[in-house]
Amino acid sequence: MQLRLTLLVFILLSFPISLLAKVLNGFNIDNASVPLHLIQRGGPPKDGIPALNQPEFIKGKDAKFMRAQDIVLGLQVSDVVKAYPIRILNWHEIVNDQFGGTRYVISYCPLCGSGMAFLSQPTGELEALDFGVSGLLYNSDVLMYDRKTESLWSQIHGEAIAGASVGSKLKQVPLTLSRWSNWLARHPDSLVLSTNTGYQRDYQRDPYAGYGKNAAIYFPVANQAPNEYHPKEMVLGFKVEQSTIAFPFSELSQLTGLKHGFELAGSRYFVHWDSDNQSAWITNDKGKTQSSTLLFWFAWYAFYPDTKVYKLKESDSQVDPK
Structure with missing residues (x-):
């Protein structure tokens, strides 16, 4: 009996710690600051929903693919104005962008209907981060990850909830939700995110059609x-x-x-x-x-x-x- 116990302890000590860690979609969530059971796989793998890292924009008045009733998220920084159509964000969820050399992350979670923008540089940090889509959810909301530390970031909280950056926060900046016709009328010089994303997606189709009217919630939430x-x-x-x-x-x-x-x-x-x-x-x-x-x-x-x-x-x- 003692020999078996000693052998078991030896095996456990010899086993790679990384293999004992709690890992989802390739992300270590051992130090998560939220309940582990509320971190769920959303379906796609890491980067299965591709973030836009080098977004292209065209002049709004030249955007023939835009319809008057299209919903956009609008961001203005100084004299630069940009619009991010929801029907593009539905397929990508994250846009890593910059205004005048300052980097921003524009994020949208179709499951929560939440559009938010942040400075890409965490509060108190010197370096801006690039973000991707982890394929994981917390409280049914997209978990972003930064490519430097692979920490997981809650969109709605604007905070890292697992990984090396756990507890770090992002500064939210105001976004405007508007119909395209209204946005362009108020901002005739606005740029708009182009459908030339480098990915083959049907931006005329809503992959979440009907979801907003359905009362069903497909993933667990805390409250x-x-x-x-x-x-x-x-x-x-x-x-x-x-x-x-x-x-x-x-x-x-x-x-x-x-x-x-x-x-x-x-x-x-x-x-x-x-x-x-x-x-x-x-x-x-x-x-x-x-x-x-x-x-x-x-x-x-x-x-x-x-x-x-x-x-x-x-x-x-x-x-x-x-």
């Missing part, structure tokens, strides 16, 4: 959203320090004015509703646009179950905790 709203109702999620608030579109659509004020964490903000484009954004009391996230209700609640929810009353609006 099930109350059924007061459809799981995939679009909400505008906003976070300040440790306080969060969600603005369901069904509530915003009842606004009689262009904006309504609210307070969060002791500061005054304004939510703006654009009924024509079915979009919303947040400004502070000085009129500066704040970073926020448009996404499905179930996804916001999965990450922020203590969120407040904006509700419109008959004569005015108030924030109700949920």
